[in-house]
Amino acid sequence: MAAGLVISAPASGVGKTTLTLALARAWRNRGLNVQCFKSGPDYIDPAFHAAATGRASVNIDSWAMDRAEIAHLVSRGANADVVLAEGSMGLFDGVAARGVSGTGATADIAEMLGWPVVLVIDPSGQAQTAAAIAAGLRDYRAGVRLAGVVLNRVASPRHEDLVRRPLNDAGIAVFGALPRHAEISLPKRHLGLVQAEEQVEIGKLIDEAARFVAEHVDLEAVLRAAASWAPQSGANGLNVTPPGQRIALARDAAFSFVYPHMLEAWRAAGAEISTFSPLADEAPDASADVCWLPGGYPELHAGKIAASARFRDGLRVFAETRPVHGECGGYMVLGIALTDADGVRHEMAGLLGLETSFAKRRMHLGYRLAELAAPMPGHQVGARLRGHEFHYSTIIAQPDTPLAVVHDATGTVIAETGSRRGQATGTFFHLIAEDR
Template identity: 55%
Template sequence: MSARGLIVSAPRSGAGKTTVTLALLAAFARRGLAVQGAKAGPDYIDPAFHTAATGLPSVNLDSWAMPPALLVALAHEAASQAELLVVEGVMGLFDGIGTVPGRTGATADLAARLRLPVVLVLDVSGQSQSAAALARGFAGHDPDVSIAGVILNRVGSARHERLVADAMALLAMPVLGAIHRDDALAFPERHLGLVQPGEHEDLDARLDALAAMAERCFDLDAILALAGPPVITAPKAARPLPPPGSRIALADDVAFTFAYPHVLAGWRASGAEIVSFSPLADQPPPEHCDSCWLPGGYPELHAGAIAAATRFRHGLAQFAATRPVHGECGGYMVLGEGLEDAGGVRHQMAGLLGHATSFAKRRLHLGYREARLLGACALGTEGQLLRGHEFHYAALTETGNDAPLAELADGEGRALGVAGGRRGHVTGSFFHVIAEA
């Protein structure tokens, strides 16, 4: 099976890309198509919604963090198992970092590399004919990026829709759909994005509502017709991140959900077995495993339950005495001495590293990161370069005196100093790894 594909993007964040993407995925899946979602850039939550809408695992495609061979291999795999590939963009279409051309992290990099047409979502609230000027600018900005049509979002009335559509007709820009203002279509949000799919008791009903909206409001036949086959050269062998062990205990519940599918798939492809356990259910890492991975997520929302999970915390300490334990972001917070929740209450954590964190003293940390490891650990060998990102609101309130895990630089190469901690078999940091540099 080889998919046709398209990219859903927008001029900015908050324009409605996720709503449109999920509506398309759910509507085409309801038609019986094998439809595959993908997400440009670093994101855990949107791909989980893609998977819920289609039944097929979504994948991240990141032109900055992933070497080209890995990016192409993941795109090839996604396109080979579906009839339609729908890629949800990140931020605005051309938003990235000014480094190596084609490796900026922008959605436009994917459009140009894979030769996929772009459906541009325009939030037309507060404007009418001016939306056409915006579309004209995006259509002419980069000859390697093809804008195939627009979907209008937050339309105020039938007259409003007609005014915008008439202006688009003068550009010969297809209007592929229009969504009138409807707050009921929106998913609730929290500090790191949408509330996760597994936390919605009415998820199926919400996805059905989006599919029904797409059937009413979009020209699905036209959208399917404009999708083109991605131009993917034969992928070269792409080395995945090596697994931290042959049998990996993976924390997996609503507090620990931020694990990239391509990382887990790479571990399995290397022969590793992944064994899930739930800290919130007071389960320790399984004894028959030889490493433990605590991914990111929302431990700050479950700090009391984690503190009360004494069997988990004691089992983790016993495990760490002889085997590697690594924590990313939320997992790193749990490895520390304490975690202060939003109300300022401090909860005891595992105490396997000396730092402490607070969600009461919130400040956004967001951006690409390149990490040089300062010692061999679950992430790799000493001196190894890794690429990934940070995205958290928690503050480090006590640094402890552990050896640092890595030297960090931002996406443009500016040094950020050392970060994270390592003590014995235990390591952790706020850094989420995506791929080898």
């Protein structure tokens, strides 16, 4: 039977990912099988989890998924010794309006699965107040259990003592305290962490984090605080329809943002996936019956994409007879042009009239509920799709037939409708699940 824990914090940027990776690798180094999950819509952390554990990690999301779907996904931890769910943002941070089974908050997952929470607390610039924050989080929601805390970025032994004493007085276990250690910081980028595959020394970085955390954190105490857990029997699969029988999937540094559970669900439904690299000027597999361009960082590679004539010509030929769909960055590449952060305009595939620009950054962030006004690969008119949008581009033109009526999590209609022209479709949001 596995031991389940949730790693969370009062806010973003406190060190959840680093602690999760370090714990996972440290326990793996001790011979335990560790399974990780990511709570919320993050496409990057699961790849780091896989690098730390040697096991694929997937997202679980209470706003977009029902309890049966979440139970199905976490059932992969049945043969693990330890199961870790890394949270997003702060423990109780979600959207204002409830989704399928919650607001998207990490606390929803902790309560749903019955897993205690280990809080990462950064007491920089404070001392006793850290205990007040931890106690407030402990008592905020009855169904969420606090296992204890790990202090991160502690300035000195005196600082640690000032923080520890009130935590102990409040009955909150302190599993360890990490002094500032810049060598294990993971590099940032405007959409979050740099991708795991971009870091050639990711294994060494995780090993160093594991060594550092094992030196300063009582790993056995953390493990004892975990809840014994077994997956629900008969958990249903995901409500995901593959876009085709044989899918040509763009996959490289510019096209890497795709939720792992989506690819697994497509394969589980019998679909075959062949990958190709637009940055290597490769065209989609001519034998495929649908082409899918995920999001990523096309703005960082716009010049190379514009110069990849074989890719763009092959994509246009493909779209003459078969569907092509793009998500976020993939949608932008299907458009007519993309202007990068330096103000340079690059010609894209031209299958859609969309034109976007990163010259003036504007953040678009949040859950999306789309009701299709036109079909897209795998989904018919009227389908209700749940996803998440996160990018910094500005729409210059979006002239084609709207693909969907799209609402944010509050129910407000937004302008990012997606587009359809001929066989080409695109959305700014990344698909997570379809309403049952």
